[in-house]
Amino acid sequence: MIIRKLKQNFAFTAMWLSCGFTVLILLIVVGYVIIKGFAHINMDFFLTPPRGGLSGEGGISSTIIATVYLVITTLVFATPLGVGAGIFLVEYADNFRSRFVQKLVVIARFGVETLAGVPSIIFGLFGYALFVTTLHFGFSILSAALAGTCLVIPVIIRTTEEALKAVPDSYREASLAMGAGKWETIWKVVLPSAITGISTGIVLSAGRIVSETAIFYVTLGGSYRTPTSLMSSGRTMALHVYYLAMETRAFDKALATGAVLIVLIIILNLVINTVSRWLST
Amino acid sequence: MRKNKRRLDAAMKNSLLFAALASILIVMLIGVFTFREALPAFRDIGLEKLLTESVWRPGEGQYGILAMIAGSGLVTAGAVILGVPLALGCAIFLSEIAHPNLRALVKPCVELLAGIPSVVYGLFGMVIIVPIVRGIDMPGNTGFGLFSASIVLAVMILPTITSVAEHAIRSVPKEFREGSLALGATKWETIQKVVIPGARSGIISAIVLGLGRALGETIAMIMVIGNSVIIPAASTGNPLSIFLSRARTLTGNIAVEINYATGLHESALFATGVILFVLIMIVNSSAKYLMSHGNTGKNR
Numbered sequence: 001m002i003i004r005k006l007k008q009n010f011a012f013t014a015m016w017l018s019c020g021f022t023v024l025i026l027l028i029v030v031g032y033v034i035i036k037g038f039a040h041i042n043m044d045f046f047l048t049p050p051r052g053g054l055s056g057e058g059g060i061s062s063t064i065i066a067t068v069y070l071v072i073t074t075l076v077f078a079t080p081l082g083v084g085a086g087i088f089l090v091e092y093a094d095n096f097r098s099r100f101v102q103k104l105v106v107i108a109r110f111g112v113e114t115l116a117g118v119p120s121i122i123f124g125l126f127g128y129a130l131f132v133t134t135l136h137f138g139f140s141i142l143s144a145a146l147a148g149t150c151l152v153i154p155v156i157i158r159t160t161e162e163a164l165k166a167v168p169d170s171y172r173e174a175s176l177a178m179g180a181g182k183w184e185t186i187w188k189v190v191l192p193s194a195i196t197g198i199s200t201g202i203v204l205s206a207g208r209i210v211s212e213t214a215i216f217y218v219t220l221g222g223s224y225r226t227p228t229s230l231m232s233s234g235r236t237m238a239l240h241v242y243y244l245a246m247e248t249r250a251f252d253k254a255l256a257t258g259a260v261l262i263v264l265i266i267i268l269n270l271v272i273n274t275v276s277r278w279l280s281t
Numbered sequence: 282m283r284k285n286k287r288r289l290d291a292a293m294k295n296s297l298l299f300a301a302l303a304s305i306l307i308v309m310l311i312g313v314f315t316f317r318e319a320l321p322a323f324r325d326i327g328l329e330k331l332l333t334e335s336v337w338r339p340g341e342g343q344y345g346i347l348a349m350i351a352g353s354g355l356v357t358a359g360a361v362i363l364g365v366p367l368a369l370g371c372a373i374f375l376s377e378i379a380h381p382n383l384r385a386l387v388k389p390c391v392e393l394l395a396g397i398p399s400v401v402y403g404l405f406g407m408v409i410i411v412p413i414v415r416g417i418d419m420p421g422n423t424g425f426g427l428f429s430a431s432i433v434l435a436v437m438i439l440p441t442i443t444s445v446a447e448h449a450i451r452s453v454p455k456e457f458r459e460g461s462l463a464l465g466a467t468k469w470e471t472i473q474k475v476v477i478p479g480a481r482s483g484i485i486s487a488i489v490l491g492l493g494r495a496l497g498e499t500i501a502m503i504m505v506i507g508n509s510v511i512i513p514a515a516s517t518g519n520p521l522s523i524f525l526s527r528a529r530t531l532t533g534n535i536a537v538e539i540n541y542a543t544g545l546h547e548s549a550l551f552a553t554g555v556i557l558f559v560l561i562m563i564v565n566s567s568a569k570y571l572m573s574h575g576n577t578g579k580n581r
Contacts, residue, residue: 008469018370026394029405084300108301111308117565119497121532125554126311129318181286183293211398214499218539241400258401265396
């Protein structure tokens with residue numbers, strides 16, 4: 001018995017340690033980047049554009065603008081498609097009698113799952129081949145946003161599906177019984193009660209775009225100038241970290257930009273957690 | 282009024298159907314486009330030569346990606362060896378041992394670990410891990426290489442494996458545990474002999490999913506692995522020194538060269554993409570298969 005107890009204590013200590021170590025890794029990575037990075041952050045850092053060249057001088061103003069620009073453009077493409085597909089899969093897909101449509105639905109579900117597993121560089125490769133070269137959009141916000149759309153669509157579809165499935169059927173039945181049409185029911189009854197869940201998916205997608213680098217490395221071009229139109233090249237904050245670290249070795253500026261990124265991601269996570277906690281109560 | 286309503290219903294139904302079909306269209310476009318661009322490479326170089334030749338010199342018409350396959354394989358293996366024990370320990374701790382309050386505190390940490398951008402992991406690797414690894418006294422060791430990359434990658438796959446494995450362990454029915462405890466087993470014996478075997482397929486698929494993530498990681502790998510196109514080899518008698526060798530991953534090969542590649546070179550990079558895509562599809566569908574057909578506690 002003593003030996004069995006000892007074994008248990010030993011095993012539990014190992015589990016405790018591995019969990020503690022995981023949290024420690026997080027604290028080290030986040031702590032190091034934030035502490036080192038914040039030492040170089042001041043108002044000027046946010047307000048001046050990078051000066052380019054090998055020294056890595058200047059701030060990050062144009063990269064903030066490019067990031068916001070890209071996130072908004074991507075969401076403009078991805079939200080209607082993703083939310084629409086989610087609504088279709090939950091509310092309509094099972095009502096079709098035609099064999100053909102049913103098969104299409106099965107393929108669509110498979111497609112969403114496949115998309116979710118594709119590594120991001122493949123989207124970059126595809127985006128480069130189709131949007132940058134074949135369609136002659138060049139290295140631009142537009143090309144990058146279209147490639148980014150492929151990345152976030154599965155995220156939006158999944159969260160939309162989950163949010164809609166959580167709406168009780170009695171809501172729909174009550175609305176239909178009162179004479180509302182199918183779409184009227186969805187628009188006025190189902191969507192309002194699922195809207196918080198759906199917006200979680202959209203915030204999550206914004207986070208994915210902010211932190212993605214590989215896709216935009218091959219589609220966005222990396223110019224450090226402020227983007228002025230959909231066709232201009234640009235550099236997101238994440239991409240800026242990469243260029244600073246690999247091409248200029250200005251690690252202090254890279255860490256500062258990384259710190260801004262981490263704080264942004266923490267804020268987005270907090271938003272999502274608060275929303276979903278609010279949802280479950 | 283009534284007619285309008287019905288017309289609106291039909292219009293919305295069709296436009297939503299279109300949105301759903303767009304996801305099929307995207308997958309097909311990606312498949313068709315990547316494959317179309319890769320076709321010249323498969324035709325002119327040949328799949329066999331691509332996969333078995335180790336020399337990659339686009340300037341001289343030599344396109345073998347064996348070195349990149351070895352690089353991706355080794356760095357993934359390293360990440361799995363380093364990351365899996367930690368992730369599983371963490372998963373068991375969170376699901377079986379931790380007090381709910383502690384779990385509520387640690388869970389967001391694991392989620393945050395998954396949310397940190399890969400470029401930040403790469404930067405951290407360059408600034409902290411590479412200089413430490415450089416301290417290992419071995420000939421030709423620059424710090425950049427498989428070992429540094431494995432450490433960074435292990436941290437990146439840790440949250441994926443932890444949360445999927447934890448979910449699998451939690452879905453083992455309570456009665457199993459109660460039965461085992463009632464028979465006089467200790468809590469650890471219960472975990473070891475009842476809970477873990479019950480969640481086995483879920484745990485394995487968690488590891489396989491982590492493997493898929495590891496194979497697909499790009500930016501962080503470019504930043505710490507050194508990107509040399511060589512088949513990693515041990516520099517001294519110690520076989521472990523192979524991990525100090527520089528290498529290049531399949532993903533890195535695409536990202537580093539695609540923007541200036543033309544002709545057959547470009548096509549060979551698309552072929553690299555196709556091979557990566559097939560590899561990941563195999564990995565992910567085996568994870569999915571394990572999840573749906575494995576003997577999880579519930580359907581036994």
